[in-house]
Amino acid sequence: xxxxxxxxxxxxxxxxxxxxxxxxxxxxxxxxxxxxxxxxxxxxxxxxxxxxxxxxxxxxxxxxxxxxxxxxxxxxxxxxxxxxxxxxxxxxxxxxxxxxxxxxxxxxxxxxxxxxxxxxxxxxxxxxxxxxxxxxxxxxxxxxxxxxxxxxxxxxxxxxxxxxxxxxxxxxxxxxxxxxxxxxxxxxxxxxxxxxxxxxxxxxxxxxxxxxxxxxxxxxxxxxxxxxxxxxxxxxxxxxxxxxxxxxxxxxxxxxxxxxxxxxxxxxxxxxxxxxxxxxxxxxxxxxxxxxxxxxxxxxx
Amino acid sequence: xxxxxxxxxxxxxxxxxxxxxxxxxxxxxxxxxxxxxxxxxxxxxxxxxxxxxxxxxxxxxxxxxxxxxxxxxxxxxxxxxxxxxxxxxxxxxxxxxxxxxxxxxxxxxxxxxxxxxxxxxxxxxxxxxxxxxxxxxxxxxxxxxxxxxxxxxxxxxxxxxxxxxxxxxxxxxxxxxxxxxxxxxxxxxxxxxxxxxxxxxxxxxxxxxxxxxxxxxxxxxxxxxxxxxxxxxxxxxxxxxxxxxxxxxxxxxxxxxxxxxxxxxxxxxxxxxxxxxxxxxxxxxxxxxxxxxxxxxxxxx
Numbered sequence: 001x002x003x004x005x006x007x008x009x010x011x012x013x014x015x016x017x018x019x020x021x022x023x024x025x026x027x028x029x030x031x032x033x034x035x036x037x038x039x040x041x042x043x044x045x046x047x048x049x050x051x052x053x054x055x056x057x058x059x060x061x062x063x064x065x066x067x068x069x070x071x072x073x074x075x076x077x078x079x080x081x082x083x084x085x086x087x088x089x090x091x092x093x094x095x096x097x098x099x100x101x102x103x104x105x106x107x108x109x110x111x112x113x114x115x116x117x118x119x120x121x122x123x124x125x126x127x128x129x130x131x132x133x134x135x136x137x138x139x140x141x142x143x144x145x146x147x148x149x150x151x152x153x154x155x156x157x158x159x160x161x162x163x164x165x166x167x168x169x170x171x172x173x174x175x176x177x178x179x180x181x182x183x184x185x186x187x188x189x190x191x192x193x194x195x196x197x198x199x200x201x202x203x204x205x206x207x208x209x210x211x212x213x214x215x216x217x218x219x220x221x222x223x224x225x226x227x228x229x230x231x232x233x234x235x236x237x238x239x240x241x242x243x244x245x246x247x248x249x250x251x252x253x254x255x256x257x258x259x260x261x262x263x264x265x266x267x268x269x270x271x272x273x274x275x276x277x278x279x280x281x282x283x284x285x286x287x288x289x290x291x292x293x294x295x296x297x298x299x300x301x
Numbered sequence: 302x303x304x305x306x307x308x309x310x311x312x313x314x315x316x317x318x319x320x321x322x323x324x325x326x327x328x329x330x331x332x333x334x335x336x337x338x339x340x341x342x343x344x345x346x347x348x349x350x351x352x353x354x355x356x357x358x359x360x361x362x363x364x365x366x367x368x369x370x371x372x373x374x375x376x377x378x379x380x381x382x383x384x385x386x387x388x389x390x391x392x393x394x395x396x397x398x399x400x401x402x403x404x405x406x407x408x409x410x411x412x413x414x415x416x417x418x419x420x421x422x423x424x425x426x427x428x429x430x431x432x433x434x435x436x437x438x439x440x441x442x443x444x445x446x447x448x449x450x451x452x453x454x455x456x457x458x459x460x461x462x463x464x465x466x467x468x469x470x471x472x473x474x475x476x477x478x479x480x481x482x483x484x485x486x487x488x489x490x491x492x493x494x495x496x497x498x499x500x501x502x503x504x505x506x507x508x509x510x511x512x513x514x515x516x517x518x519x520x521x522x523x524x525x526x527x528x529x530x531x532x533x534x535x536x537x538x539x540x541x542x543x544x545x546x547x548x549x550x551x552x553x554x555x556x557x558x559x560x561x562x563x564x565x566x567x568x569x570x571x572x573x574x575x576x577x578x579x580x581x582x583x584x585x586x587x588x589x590x591x592x593x594x595x596x597x598x599x600x601x602x
Contacts, residue, residue, distance in 0.1 A: 126515045163511045174501040178494045182517030189486045193479045200475040210464045214427045216483030218519035262490050265566045
């Protein structure tokens, strides 16, 4: 295992970023962390990492930085904004850009960083908070082989599986976008199917068991329908995440003049759920847009 | 294993019905078979079964009949039409109605058969031709416990899993309908996702491998996308089957004044594929409605 890189920054300490920071600490790396929420930074410091006051301060101390903020705008800000990281990284450092962004943003980012002598890995992630915490998430990655070589140890520490999808930024974000299209459509379809089953008087638990073992199943059906059955909409991933991610997919397709009938329908469903006040709930709350049915009640403790 | 029933009829010898007939023969049952295609009937006879010239003739020789025709209209015809089976079955015989039909048709059929002293199992099937041939298909079943008791051996011979969903016809067809909704949406979504990946210049094989192992996967994605990658649209299940099945779901929901945004969008996609001349091709040919992309070519032999 290559350990050329010893010191790694993590910018963005949400569910995924916090897991990455923990996995890097477990892997023996020196971890510098930044987030606008000070309590998240303190948590990493308490676990043996170092708190940074800004992306710029962080950048001066690391050889690679994992950017796990929410979207392209935040990626732009933490890299190029006031006290941004990019201008403060040493030449030859690696930026692993892991937010879900459009492929064109990823390509453009790669060119700008290359112009500053930096290497970029277009590396969106998948797998959820639990896999991030255990260092087993999936990375859909593309970028310069030199960047991958330098980050071999880093990637091993944070990911169970790294798909190498090309030698420059772009393909990583394309495949992530396609994955998010399917994930969003499948969650909305799971809601639609369970709503219909309940409308028809079928037993929701029985329906779930049959379909989870039949040709109608999906990873998301198996993962999200139990939230509906439990009446528990505590957000593991929120409705508004798919308002955003399907929005990215649709914006990109629109620029390419490419129709996406199912993604646009699913996006409308998440928008409706958000407009009805469920934007901060678990994404399975998209089932709440279906009228005239009684969903399983949450268990009281 | 109960073997009270010794002689079983199979009406409808398509991919699923032929597999059921073969499984029953392997299970030691006396099998009487009817289909409008004489060559299919002859195939069962050659394997040790008996050819019937009509559902009526068949009905006089069996204690249970599995109806595996295409839809409600054909079910109606083979049971109640000219030379139909129902009037010729002995009282107490069991009709296993396995076509995909609306729940209201299943309920109504159960009442009509009960009025003739016959037992009905509302038993739509899932699993595809290969599972039918090996006696391992899934049955989503509801009906009178007496019918299940009589058919215990029959069901064991033809199904790997029998879900008992209620004591009268209806719930079996509800769950099958919900399964078909998801299956149809997932196939159309798989097409949409692969089309977008190709439009974005991603490698189709790599995209498939990543997504099949990620949160965007579905049973149908894993099963159907290989057809697209191979450029092989030989129909295992045709586009027109989902024109029909999603049509059943949508008609039923419309009568219940219940919106199904994704099912209706997917139905439009299958209708478009059919209108473009692909109705008889494999249902994965729904990917062909996306313009301006070059799909993987079929391998020449």
